[in-house]
Structures are given as structure tokens and as C-alpha cells.
Amino acid sequence: MWWEKAVFYEIYLPSFADSNGDGIGDFNGIKERLPYLKQLGIDALWLTPFYPSPKIDNGYDVSDYCDVDRQYGTLQDLEELIQVAKKSGMHVIIDVVFNHTSTQHPWFQSALQSTEDKKRDWYIWRDRPNNWESFFGGSAWEYDEKSQQYYYHSFAKEQADLNWHNPAVKHAIFQILDFWIKKGIDGFRFDVINNLTVSQDFKDNPVDETRRQIHQNDVNQPGVLAILKEINAYIKNCNPELFTVAEISSDDLKCIEQYVGAELFDTAFNFNLGSQEKLNLNYFASQYEAMNTAAEKLPTLFFNSHDMSRSWERLADKNVDVYYLLIVLLTINHGITFLFQGEELGLGDFLAANLTDIRDIQAKNKYFELLPSDGEVRAIAAANLVNRDRSRGMLPFNIKGWIGSAKVNESEKVIMAGYKALIALRHKEGPFLPLEKIQAENDLLSYWSGDIHVILNFSEKPRQIELLEDRPWQTLWSHNGPYLAKNKIYLPERAGWIGKRN
Numbered sequence: 001m002w003w004e005k006a007v008f009y010e011i012y013l014p015s016f017a018d019s020n021g022d023g024i025g026d027f028n029g030i031k032e033r034l035p036y037l038k039q040l041g042i043d044a045l046w047l048t049p050f051y052p053s054p055k056i057d058n059g060y061d062v063s064d065y066c067d068v069d070r071q072y073g074t075l076q077d078l079e080e081l082i083q084v085a086k087k088s089g090m091h092v093i094i095d096v097v098f099n100h101t102s103t104q105h106p107w108f109q110s111a112l113q114s115t116e117d118k119k120r121d122w123y124i125w126r127d128r129p130n131n132w133e134s135f136f137g138g139s140a141w142e143y144d145e146k147s148q149q150y151y152y153h154s155f156a157k158e159q160a161d162l163n164w165h166n167p168a169v170k171h172a173i174f175q176i177l178d179f180w181i182k183k184g185i186d187g188f189r190f191d192v193i194n195n196l197t198v199s200q201d202f203k204d205n206p207v208d209e210t211r212r213q214i215h216q217n218d219v220n221q222p223g224v225l226a227i228l229k230e231i232n233a234y235i236k237n238c239n240p241e242l243f244t245v246a247e248i249s250s251d252d253l254k255c256i257e258q259y260v261g262a263e264l265f266d267t268a269f270n271f272n273l274g275s276q277e278k279l280n281l282n283y284f285a286s287q288y289e290a291m292n293t294a295a296e297k298l299p300t301l302f303f304n305s306h307d308m309s310r311s312w313e314r315l316a317d318k319n320v321d322v323y324y325l326l327i328v329l330l331t332i333n334h335g336i337t338f339l340f341q342g343e344e345l346g347l348g349d350f351l352a353a354n355l356t357d358i359r360d361i362q363a364k365n366k367y368f369e370l371l372p373s374d375g376e377v378r379a380i381a382a383a384n385l386v387n388r389d390r391s392r393g394m395l396p397f398n399i400k401g402w403i404g405s406a407k408v409n410e411s412e413k414v415i416m417a418g419y420k421a422l423i424a425l426r427h428k429e430g431p432f433l434p435l436e437k438i439q440a441e442n443d444l445l446s447y448w449s450g451d452i453h454v455i456l457n458f459s460e461k462p463r464q465i466e467l468l469e470d471r472p473w474q475t476l477w478s479h480n481g482p483y484l485a486k487n488k489i490y491l492p493e494r495a496g497w498i499g500k501r502n
């Protein structure tokens with residue numbers, strides 16, 4: 001399938017490319033940048049939510065699934081973008097948020113009218129709340145005075161969970177999928193899909209010894225797989241080439257894997273690597289070991305997203321050579337590559353200088369919490385540490401923005417060349433088989449994938465390694481001048497080598 005060796009590129013719309021000078025990225029801006037993405041080697045775009053939304057949760061609170069937010073352009077602009085992308089050989093996948101709707105969605109507004117309303121049972125109502133907590137904190141139940149009942153929300157109270165035990169909900173969602181498939185979409189990224197159903201006996205959740213709630217009855221419920229199989233069957237029946245990727249709110253690989261497979265999703269995001277605060281090769285090796293259990297279960301490969309500090313700051317600690325070697329792990333590896341806008345330029349985090357720079361609600365709360373005791377400078381610093389906007393700075397080709405600019409990297413040309421070369425190599429040699437003989441020792445990481453051997457020296461010291469096989473090697477790629485002599489390879493500091501046995 002086309003996605004097996006593809007490189008996806010996540011576009012966080014408001015910060016990517018602004019075509020009309022209002023400081024907000026838009027569909028036409030993306031269209032203008034398609035040649036740029038094409039020359040980089042991108043195969044598919046992933047567009048984060050662009051639907052009409054009160055934006056309580058960054059557009060993940062949708063009030064109309066079959067339209068677009070006017071600040072990004074018109075539905076026609078989006079259709080044109082899809083067509084032009086396809087003409088240049090790129091696929092387009094979109095984010096779909098079906099665990100909940102915005103409380104502003106007409107379905108929920110209708111449900112609020114009366115307990116007899118046809119849409120009432122599209123949501124989850126109880127006379128009395130149980131102890132379930134929202135993943136954003138506090139009770140997951142919100143009281144509706146008019147009907148004297150509570151509705152369930154696993155995230156913000158402005159995001160009411162849909163009742164997936166009602167077949168009418170499923171049929172309505174199928175129509176929405178159909179709407180987008182007819183627009184030429186090539187696949188879907190499903191938001192928090194393991195939250196889709198809740199236990200129907202509504203038993204309280206247990207708490208652990210630190211009194212933290214264990215989400216036993218509100219996520220990963222037994223019945224959810226049957227529904228997800230139906231959704232995937234519906235999509236694959238429309239067109240088997242349509243791609244599905246799940247976001248699972250868990251970093252447990254065993255949990256994530258059960259959502260991937262022949263009748264289920266093509267892959268699922270695994271945050272076990274992408275969201276690490278520091279580069280730890282031993283941990284990476286152990287995770288690769290666990291991720292590479294089966295050829296048909298393709299993991300995702302990513303180090304960046306719209307929710308976290310950029311990998312230039314986090315994993316590479318602003319070292320160009322380390323950043324360069326990390327591109328190998330993203331591309332010459334078993335799994336599907338997902339890049340986030342601007343990482344090909346080595347962009348750094350956008351950091352707020354004062355309160356007016358902060359957009360993220362989480363960061364604002366932190367600021368106000370610390371201001372009285374710690375003062376302005378420390379409050380800003382602490383807010384920046386939790387600010388999800390760190391990766392959402394405007395890309396450097398914009399003149400102005402709704403938010404400040406991402407930090408430009410002085411080595412951007414070198415970094416861009418690295419991405420291009422390795423993406424081209426991925427296209428030529430991929431898809432890659434599950435990794436074997438994964439080893440991490442003294443900041444040196446090595447692995448095999450079929451006939452391909454990867455050795456990366458992340459350390460500040462040169463290393464000499466004996467290759468397991470004495471045979472003529474074809475060097476596919478190298479960095480910082482490794483030197484090969486018979487069955488030995490000499491790697492200077494922060495050098496990398498990819499070879500293929502003949």
C-alpha cells in the first residue's frame with residue numbers, strides 16, 4: 001500500500017502559511033507551498049482540524065463536520081487544495097474527532113431541548129454522576145439545569161461525548177466519512193479513538209495508592225473494537241486504498257497494538273518515542289525491540305507534533321549532528337514516517353516573552369499560578385515549560401502571525417539537505433522490514449532491517465566497530481565521514497553510516 005514507505009507531513013493550519021496577510025495560515029497558503037513540500041519528498045499531508053469550532057480545545061471541538069472554518073478559507077479552497085495536491089502526487093488525510101462534538105454542535109443543541117428529543121440519546125445522560133474524571137481534570141459530568149440530568153464529557157465540558165451505543169450516531173458518522181471521501185480525501189486520523197465507548201454499567205473507577213483515578217471503565221472498553229472494525233470496514237469498502245491512523249490516549253505499546261491490524265487501523269500513534277524529554281538510546285533500543293514484533297503491525301515514527309516542544313530543543317539539545325542522525329531513525333526504520341511542519345528546517349521552539357504572547361490555556365494557568373509568589377520573569381519561564389504553543393510558532397516564510405515566529409536554525413540548509421537525502425533513500429529502499437539485532441551501547445545505536453545495516457554514533461568520541469559480516473558493503477548514506485576497512489568500520493564523533501550487504 002502507498003503509505004507503507006510514505007512520509008506524512010503534519011500541517012498545523014494557523015501557523016503554516018498565510019496567503020492573504022491576516023496572520024493566520026490558510027488553505028491557499030498550503031497550496032502555494034505544495035512545490036516546496038514536493039521537492040522535500042513529502043507523500044501525504046495530514047491536516048489538523050479545520051472545521052467550524054468554538055476552539056475551546058484547539059479545533060478538536062467541532063461544531064460542523066461538513067464545513068470549514070472561514071479563517072482558513074472556503075470549502076472550495078480546500079477542494080482545490082486537495083485536487084492540486086493529488087495532481088502533484090501527494091495524498092491528503094484529515095483529522096476526524098468522533099469521540100465528542102462541541103456543545104455548540106446542532107446535534108447537542110437539539111439534545112438540550114428536551115429528554116424526548118430525537119438527538120437526546122446521541123449523547124450520554126445520567127440522573128446522577130459517578131466518580132469518572134475528565135482527562136482535562138475535574139468531574140466528567142456536567143449538570144443541565146433544564147432537564148436536571150448530567151451529560152458526560154471525557155475532555156472539556158464544552159466537548160460532549162457521543163453515545164456510540166446508539167446506532168444512529170454510527171450512521172451519521174458514516175455519512176460524514178462519505179462526505180469527505182467524495183471530496184477526494186485519502187484517509188483519516190482518528191482522534192482519541194479508544195475513548196469512543198464507556199462501560200454501560202457506569203461503575204465508579206478505582207483509584208491507585210496515590211489517589212489518582214485509574215480509567216478502568218471509561219477507556220479501552222471491550223466493545224470498542226467491534227465498532228472500530230465497523231468504521232474501518234466502511235472506509236475500506238469505499239476504497240481499500242484509504243488510510244486510517246488512530247490516536248490512542250495511552251503510551252502502553254500493548255494497548256496501542258490491539259487497535260492495529262487487518263480489520264482495524266493501518267497504524268496508531270505511539271508516543272513512547274516521540275514525546276521523550278531527552279534522548280536515551282538504551283530506552284530507544286528497548287522500545288524499538290517492542291515495536292518491531294510483527295511485520296504487519298506498522299508503528300509510527302515521529303519526534304514532533306503540534307502539542308510538544310520541538311525535537312531540536314528536546315532530543316537534539318540544539319546539536320546539528322545529533323539532529324541529523326535522528327532523521328535516520330525517522331526515515332530508515334520500520335514504520336510510517338510523520339514529520340511536523342518546520343522540522344525539516346530544524347526550527348526551534350517559540351517562547352513567549354510576556355503574557356500577551358501566550359495563547360495556550362494550560363500555559364496561562366501556570367503563569368497566573370506562579371505570578372504572585374515568583375514574579376513576572378519566573379512565571380513566564382514556568383509557563384513556557386508547559387506551553388503547547390512551543391511548536392506552533394509561525395513558520396519563517398510568513399511576515400506576520402497570530403502567534404510569534406518559530407526560532408530559525410542557522411543550519412537550516414544542511415538540515416533540509418539531510419531530510420531530502422534520507423527521504424529519497426526511504427523511497428528507494430523502503431518499506432523497511434522489522435528491525436533486528438538492535439543494540440545500544442555507549443551512545444552508539446545500531447540495527448538491521450533486512451539487508452540494511454544502520455550504525456549511528458551519537459557520542460562525542462570516535463568509535464571503531466567490528467561488522468558482524470565480512471562482505472562487500474554498499475554504502476547507502478553516511479554522515480561525518482565514517483571509514484570502512486574490510487569488516488571494521490571507524491566512526492568519528494557523531495558520524496552515521498547506512499550500508500547494504502551485497
Ligand SMILES: [Ca+2]
Nearest residue numbers: 018020024026
Ligand atoms: Ca490567512
Ligand SMILES: [Ca+2]
Nearest residue numbers: 161195196197
Ligand atoms: Ca467517549
